[in-house]
Amino acid sequence: MLAPVEWLCELVGLLQTPSGEEVAADLVRVGLEEESIVGGEITGPLVVGKVLDVTDEPQKNGKTIHFCHVDVGDHGQRAAAGGDPSVTQEIVCGAHNFSAGDHVVCILPGGVLPGDFAISARKTYGHMSNGMICSSLELGLGQDHDGIIVLEEMFADRPEVLASLKPGDDAIPLLGLDAETVEVNVTPDRGYCFSMRGIAREYALSRGLDSFRDPAAVETPAANDTGYPVRLVDDAPIHGRQGCDRYVARIVRGVDPAAPTPAWMADRLTRSGMRPISLTVDVTNYLMLLTGQPLHAFDLDTLSGSIEVRRAHAGETLRTLDDVERTLDTEDLLITDGGETPLAIAGVMGGETSEVSGSTSAILVEAAHFDPVTVARSSRRHKFSTEASRRFERGVDPRLAPAVAQLAVDLLVELGGGIADAGVTDVDETTPVAPIAFHTREAWRLVEPGSSVPGTPVPAGLDHEAVVAALRAIGCEVADAGEADADSFRPVEVAPPSWRPDLATGPDLVEEIARLRGYDRIPAVLPSAPSGRGLTARQRSTRLVGTALAGLGLTEVLSYPFVGEATFDRFGYQADDARRRAVRIANPLSDEAPLMRTSLLDSLLPMLRVNVGRGAGDVSLFECGLVFHPRAEGAAAPVPPVGERPSVEVLEEIDAAVPEQPRHLAAVLAGQSVPLGPWGEGRVVEAADAIGLAIELGRVLGVELRPEAARYAPWHPGRCAAIRAIGRDGTPGEVVGHAGELHPKVCAAVEVPARTCALELDLDAVLAVTGGAPVQGHHLSTYPVARTDVALVVDTDVPAGDVARALREGAGETLESLTLFDVYEGDQLPEGKKSLAYRLTFRAADRTLKTGQVSAMRDDAVASARRATGAEIRGPR
Structure with a gap:
């Protein structure tokens, strides 16, 4: 999640903007890992230039370039000429969307663009080009590379900025290129931080600020009978969870299709990694980034009169906004027109039939809450991950939909000149989360080793009042549920906030308390291993x-x-x-x-x-x-029910189906x-x-x-x-x-x-x-070894290992080693025979062996090989 620093500061009420590194450090303190810091990469001079003249010069390759003289104030060639006002900057440019008199953005020799792209004067197309006139893509402001930035177009809705433009002005602060954006790595259990609302809440906690104001804290009208009809139908819930348990629909008519997206909104979208498209789409994307609640806008004139949310039928298809015809699965949750025509894969992507176009003026705004598992499976099934699906599969606040829908209506009315319908649809089938029974002593017991010892003083930040304050700071509602003990700790009931579906047990709450207090304050204590433990054999x-x-x-x-x-x-x-x-x-x-x-x-x-x-x-x-080797054919592990411990029989079936490993x-x-x-x-x-x-x-x-x-x-x-x-x-x-x-x-x-x-x-x-028995060591003899060699003739199909095995059996216990050192087959042997030469090494543990004893043991070994393999001692031929 990309979080522009000044947007973050606006949400938490900071008057002075800190550096990106300071913001990242503050977020890390409350468990949000910083991935990178974007911005501040451009090194000047990046200045405002006024185009004085443009000369078209066709090239042999069919391309026409512009040779321009640009007034860049007291920079570049003018500075080199001692401030002579008659000297202007000569720049070669290939874009065609500007003309003489326009104000543009110029990067001059010595400047550095994103990607460590250094600018220098160079000769091109027969001219010396002293810099470059920049496009949005080159400055990292957007994806548009077809034409350069014309400031008269960029600031068309801000005449005061245009009036103050002078050649040579620093363009870095003018374009907000000195602003930084912190990229936050959002873990699956912290889905609420996939929004500026969530990150700002955590940033305020880290800084100890009480100035955070929830942007979704707006008054919303109650649902009424004149709203757009919506039906929630789910005849195949996954794990018993309904695919959609809340659906809010609002209508805005008369929106000007040509109304521009304001520069401030386009800038925030761009810096958050999204491309501005049109006012309606940009409003939905902006509010998703702000609140974490994905929205979808339908062209009302393309709908038949009602919405039905249901599972897909077998064989149903939908052409999505990326122009791909997708075959739907019966687990896919769909938004349909009256239950018939699929309009969108819920929480993933909309379809082409109801897409907002350049002529759309009547808009149906959807703000819904979808089951995370359903959305995640659809996203993976269709191999398509969107900004909406990434948020839904991590869990979206089910109470957020009405407020964000109201914000969308307000912006479309304010910026697009629309008129909001009086009808309000809010189909709410959500179930309240049961409070968590929690004893405030648990925070101390689980975080501080030795806390169970009587008389141990309670650490700062872990007494009852501090624990309750920490829980309320993250949005929980805390109510007393019993008498206090000797240290003033007491049982409480904790209702976690709607945006924290990951808080379900007491240890979850303790983790939050430890996070706010600081993980660095948890002592590092190595557990002591009990006697008799260690690595197995x-x-x-x-x-x-x-x-x-x-x-x-x-x-x-x-x-x-x-x-x-x-x-x-x-x-x-x-x-x-x-x-x-x-x-x-x-x-x-x-x-x-x-x-x-x-x-x-x-x-x-x-x-x-x-x-x-x-x-x-x-x-x-x-x-x-x-x-991995599968068990018997057809052995499959049963799927136990959610929410209760499987029976012994079920566990045995699961174990029996686990592959041998x-x-x-x-x-x-x-x-x-x-x-x-x-x-x-x-x-x-x-x-x-x-x-x-x-x-x-x-x-x-x-x-x-x-x-x-x-x-x-x-x-x-x-x-x-x-x-x-x-x-x-x-x-x-x-x-x-x-x-x-x-x-x-x-x-x-x-x-x-x-x-x-x-x-x-x-x-x-x-x-x-x-059998797990340790290898037994043998006594090392200090007596000398006695070696003797023997060459045996056997059939060529007799394995050398069989001969060696027979020699060992016949040689007795004093044979220390046996080595095959030569194999011969040739004209000195009969056909079908081979010679195997072995070296036998003998050593006794208690005496020096004599030659006669060694010869006798060798003869016994040869006799054993003769009986086992038919071997004969090789003689002269």
């Missing part, structure tokens, strides 16, 4: 995994969990793949991604693509997050794992890198993860390993993930580098193997 393990991967050089990322069905096709999932069964979001952020991911790679690989596309050649990313860990590797350098050639990542990461993560968590050959999309069928967890007792468990190189078709479809490798583990399944 699962949390510690998750952090440990992240630390380990970061230590190995990977970068942690967080990706959005939303994907589209096309992702499953790009990843090569089969039609019956369980990962295609995904949870569909009811209101997705993007129609292209309406599903929740079933694999972390679904969202991690696109993030790799983004990083590679931005120039990152060698990338290693990982993410630890949730995936296991925590997964995924990593993607692309580019080189060892870069090119003085040490030699680089090495491109390969499947073994991803598989090795999985095994290393298991080691960090104290779980043996064993790779096995597998075929599983989106991995390459010949370079994919299923990762199986091995129990503490050595028994094989379930497959907890996959690792390896991605399929080339997947890399091409996802647009990531060829030979990209990846792994994904079900972290919850891995941690389940440990």
Whole structure:
């Protein structure tokens, strides 16, 4: 919300205008965040100039420019010539809406326009142009760039200003360009601050002023039988709330369609971010900015004689003011002509059929109160957010409509020469808000730690009188409802003001009291953690995994969990793949991604693509997050009623419908794992890198993860390993993930580098193997190691992992490590055979091993491998 500073000061009765920074600081003090300060960006000289002559000069490109001599007083070339009155400013201009004798606005060399656009003398179209004649757009006064500002036109209704104009006068204060506007970031719960009325009220509270006068505090006539007929019909309320519970209609006839919008109103509209259009439309927009109550003006002559507010019928359409034919939904609330022809989507946008035009003289003014949920859904459904919808969906004061309608009538009569009808329509079906039972001690108890200790002195600003004064200052009505206690606190009944629908409970009131008193006065006290608390074993393990991967050089990322069905096709999932069964979001952020991911790679690989596309050649990313698997087909959570706690049965149904959300860990590797350098050639990542990461993560968590050959999309069928967890007792468990190189078709479809490798583990399944038990440390032996090598010949289809597993089983407990260091297939071996060379490292905890003992353990290991895989010791050939 843009709030012009001088308008704000006018509403709160300040005689001196403070700076925008001072106003912003005051608003922040009461919880209104300042977004920016607009204005004061132009640096002079920006002066009034009088056009002395204009020479048309056609150009080869078909364009005609004006070479002008402009009198700018004691500035520019005249100043450079020592004040010689015969010297004038030479300026080249492309606009055609002015002539000799007109007063214009000139920015001279050395001046700076909005956007940090510095002006200097430059040669153009064969002439030296010493400055620029300005348009409204260039000065930030409006969107008109077709012609420059002619002051005789701008101040046509202010002859006293025209009479005082002199060449060389400073145009910055003349045009109000030194005025500042504060942009306020309005949070959803403070919808009343989407108006100057609301911001001024808060500004007055911050400054401690009692001079604020409500601009909507006007006398309004009572409704009568001669008003325009209006019917409120809602046969499909949302959550039991009527779409429209108040509708005020007033009629003004004989409005002059050519009546201009006064300059002061046009200026305030422009500085508030709205474009002046016509008097009638500008009056409705001005009052919306002033009060927060959106208005709509209908051309009375286009209506049949009555208004009906109802929900849309299936298949109904409406061409709105933006010239778009919109198909309506049955939840859309409509303003209709007699219940038949749709005139507007309530609270969002009007239609073309009843639009106020350049010939409209009879006007029906609408001021209504619409349900915030209804307006918000219509606005999002039609992907159209308007100034009106932004206010209605945050909550508009239901008591405001008659007063703002009266203000509109008064302005149309005063400025447009209209005559107000005696008829007044006010269909009021609003329900009064129930008062809040509140004990004034709560303000102290919830804001000041330790306040419950007997004998604690009450802080300043939190005693009973101060609490009541604060509540009344924000517009609440407070009435005593019980006897006072020893500290003079007492129960009260608080009726919140109609413009504060966010005040519904006692803690809401306490927040308001704390806000006015100052959030900075609330002590910062850290809660003390009770003994026996801290991170759970699962949390510690998750952090440990992240630390380990970061230590190995990977970068942690967080990706959005939303994907589209096309992702499953790009990843090569089969039609019956369980990962295609995904949870569909009811209101997705993007129609292209309406599903929740079933694999972390679904969202991690696109993030790799983004990083590679931005120039990152060698990338290693990982993410630890949730995936989502739907429950049984047809399981849907019931919608509990509003206003009461759901039953145990309903809560159980909701819990049963919540998708399963296991925590997964995924990593993607692309580019080189060892870069090119003085040490030699680089090495491109390969499947073994991803598989090795999985095994290393298991080691960090104290779980043996064993790779096995597998075929599983989106991995390459010949370079994919299923990762199986091995129990503490050595028994094989379930497959907890996959690792390896991605399929080339997947890399091409996802647009990531060829030979990209990846792994994904079900972290919850891995941690389940440990059962939450801590990893047990082992005694470190101080005795020397004994190493021996063995080369075994096996069939080429025998996995090296099976051979290694058999060697470990046969070698015994003193085997410290086992390393595969060579694989050979060639003419020195029979066809269909391969040689696997392993290094066995033995170490005993209590003695130095002898050569005979090591040889015996090696022979036992080889015998175990022979029994399990048919391995034979490789001999000479």
